[in-house]
Amino acid sequence: MNLTLKIWRQHSPDEPGQMVKYHVKDVSPDMSFLEMLDVLNEGLILAGDDPVAFDHDCREGICGMCGMVINGVAHGEQKATTTCQLHMRHFKDGDVVTIEPWRAAPFPVIKDLVVDRSAFDRIIQAGGFVSVPAGAAPDAHAVPVPKGDADDAFDAATCIGCGACVAACPNGSASLFTGAKITHLGSLPQGRPERASRAKTMVEQMDLEGFGGCTNTGECTAVCPKGISLDVIARMNADFLKASR
Numbered sequence: 001m002n003l004t005l006k007i008w009r010q011h012s013p014d015e016p017g018q019m020v021k022y023h024v025k026d027v028s029p030d031m032s033f034l035e036m037l038d039v040l041n042e043g044l045i046l047a048g049d050d051p052v053a054f055d056h057d058c059r060e061g062i063c064g065m066c067g068m069v070i071n072g073v074a075h076g077e078q079k080a081t082t083t084c085q086l087h088m089r090h091f092k093d094g095d096v097v098t099i100e101p102w103r104a105a106p107f108p109v110i111k112d113l114v115v116d117r118s119a120f121d122r123i124i125q126a127g128g129f130v131s132v133p134a135g136a137a138p139d140a141h142a143v144p145v146p147k148g149d150a151d152d153a154f155d156a157a158t159c160i161g162c163g164a165c166v167a168a169c170p171n172g173s174a175s176l177f178t179g180a181k182i183t184h185l186g187s188l189p190q191g192r193p194e195r196a197s198r199a200k201t202m203v204e205q206m207d208l209e210g211f212g213g214c215t216n217t218g219e220c221t222a223v224c225p226k227g228i229s230l231d232v233i234a235r236m237n238a239d240f241l242k243a244s245r
Contacts, residue, residue: 001027001093005040007052008100010109017109019098029089033076034059034066036088053112059084061225064160067167068113069100074164074223082162082225102167106174106210119209120161123178126205127198132190143189153187156180158226165220165228171212176220178206179232182239199239 003024010017024040031039034056041051055065066083070076076086091097099113107115145153159180166174182199185191191198214233221230 001029001088001091001095003027003036003091003094004096006096006098007112009052009112010101011050011111013108013110017112027088029087031088032059032084033070033086033088034084053110053114055114056084061085062160064162067102067115067117067162067164069098069102069167071098074102074167075162075225079222080225080227082160085225102163104163104166104172104211106172107163107166115163117161117163119211120163120174120177122209123174123202123205124181126201127181127185128194128201130185130190131193145188149187153184156183156187156228156232159184159224159228160226162225164223164225166211168219168223169212169214170217170219171215172210173214173220174206174209174211175214175233175236176224176228176230178202179234179236180228183232183235186235186239196239196243199236200243203236203240 005022005024006019007022008017009020022040024036027036027039034054037052037054044051055067057063057065059066061082061084064082067074068083070083070086075081075083076090078086078090101107101109101113102115106119107117109115159177161177163177165176166172182202185198186195216230216233218230221228
């Protein structure tokens with residue numbers, strides 16, 4: 001298939017960017033979206049042009065690096081799919097595809113489609129450590145965990161920190177990400193001693209980074225490639241209020 005791509009090009013954080021149009025020919029429907037961009041970049045390099053910069057690593061939907069807005073939707077319109085796992089069979093010959101970086105003040109553009117997501121790292125760091133001595137690997141079931149709590153922790157732990165929730169939110173909120181990290185540890189016995197204080201410090205850091213507030217529009221969970229539930233935001237708010245009393 002042949003596609004027309006409109007891609008955001010920005011040489012550096014201090015320079016203005018613009019949408020640039022490219023044409024890609026003979027795209028296989030079996031290619032992933034990133035492989036299609038690889039083909040584009042090979043052509044640009046052969047022509048002596050600057051290739052399009054974009055983040056990627058595992059290309060297996062695990063690392064959360066491949067963040068971009070495709071046709072106005074974070075990671076594209078295919079539900080529960082990261083950009084690297086989005087295949088070209090979901091597009092049609094002659095389609096015009098618009099590709100932009102995450103749009104949020106706490107995610108400044110580094111170059112083209114690459115943004116600085118270190119704000120997420122600082123939110124995690126603000127949560128501190130688990131104070132329960134771990135030591136060597138414990139025996140199986142040494143610390144009993146109710147099935148419901150284990151499921152909640154596992155579901156929250158699937159968050160890969162890609163930032164799609166922030167890019168989709170009209171307020172640029174990181175509540176889904178922060179709530180997932182708080183719920184992950186707070187649901188387990190080892191993480192409960194700092195449950196309230198962890199929520200307080202992480203939410204405060206989230207605000208310091210410049211992320212907006214949550215108004216429960218649900219755009220975040222709709223584009224989340226791992227389907228993180230809005231329940232984690234309710235859990236975060238409850239823990240934060242408890243710690244703030």
